[in-house]
């Protein structure tokens with residue numbers, strides 16, 4: 001049997017802009033390279049947004065529909081933990097596609113997300129805490145899928161669902177979460193750890209993480225499928241190629257996609273001449289010319305001295321725009337701005353109410369503006385309807401409240 005696997009296509013990423021075609025080219029290739037398989041699995045984030053533009057939805061649907069014109073040996077047996085009538089029999093034409101939705105597609109329960117919309121159109125089977133059972137060449141294959149949920153609920157949702165391998169079958173567990181130690185965004189810490197995953201599956205397939213990895217795990221193999229095209233790049237992606245995969249119930253074959261943008265991830269500490277250093281490193285990287293423009297991410301960290309005005313970096317992407325797509329991430333902090341960080345920390349620890357926090361921010365801003373207004377005066381002016389006067393004071397048009405006719 002041959003089961004094709006890919007994930008995180010992010011169709012519609014950068015739509016209408018320079019990299020707007022990347023997601024579709026990658027999906028097209030991934031589907032084409034799957035046309036000799038029995039089944040296709042997509043591990044979430046097929047789309048880049050929960051409500052894609054009609055153009056994006058239509059193009060994605062058209063690309064996927066190519067799989068329905070091919071012959072497959074896969075026969076659908078049954079669906080568990082989902083109403084049978086929810087799955088259109090049309091989804092089993094040609095090579096069936098089984099998908100979960102990801103973080104980018106998730107909508108509230110009553111709403112239809114774009115992967116579900118594709119299911120309604122008979123283009124795929126969508127799973128959320130459900131299992132689709134197939135027979136391929138006399139062997140059973142069970143796909144157990146849990147779509148992306150907010151990280152803090154992931155462990156609970158998985159425990160409630162409690163997926164169990166089906167006997168005498170090849171069992172694939174497909175998820176779209178951060179699972180420690182694989183963390184996609186530090187802003188949303190995972191509740192799941194690798195050891196929380198249930199025993200007994202042949203393949204543990206994980207979407208969401210945009211870099212890829214495969215290793216023996218529990219009773220089978222763990223595969224981080226990675227993304228098919230570069231979106232918000234992580235450093236770990238820069239040394240890897242974008243892939244689709246083929247699983248034959250034991251081994252996983254990696255199938256590199258032809259369309260690849262090389263990713264460069266450059267890190268700099270803030271220095272007065274950091275802009276020149278960035279330009280020099282970009283020029284050096286571009287000496288090896290390629291057909292496809294690379295993506296270069298330059299990240300600046302460190303501290304900017306209070307006395308210094310950091311240079312503008314916006315000229316750099318433009319300067320190299322013919323040869324590379326450049327993104328500058330400014331993470332350098334200005335000296336003295338730590339107070340603001342402290343304020344945020346106190347807010348997070350709930351030492352300040354949102355009102356107190358707002359007032360403190362307002363007070364700090366007033367001091368920086370040096371407009372001579374006190375907070376109480378602002379509230380008095382607002383309460384009395386003197387909005388224009390307040391605006392003029394804040395914008396510096398009006399210097400003082402003395403000798404002004406207040407409403």
Ligand SMILES: [Mn+2]
Pocket residue numbers: 008045102104208209210227
């Ligand atoms: Mn993703």
